[in-house]
Amino acid sequence: MWPSDVPIYPNAKLMEKVFKNGSHHRIYEIIADPDLVINFYKSVVPKKGWREKSIAKLGNDGWLMIWKKGNRTLQITLEPIEEMKSKLTVFVLQ
Secondary structure: OOOOOOOOOOOOEEEEEEEEOOEEEEEEEEEOOHHHHHHHHHHHOHHHOOEEEEEEEEOOOEEEEEEEEOOEEEEEEEEEEEOOEEEEEEEEEO
């Protein structure tokens, strides 16, 4: 079961999911301005009790966001596919 304290961007289309050794990995396709997606996670994730460790731009268009909560790590990457379409990868590591 997906952790209730890990938000998924609204209307994200699930492309792949893996659960192994207590860790979750999901890949979504998102049709939205990347800045809106980043701002969503910056505002919603801390409200779920996660502490920001790092938010960094990758290259010209990608993003890597890392949060911690207890012994868990939440890692989110956002990679552009084409204009207004991105690949969102969400890892919850135990």
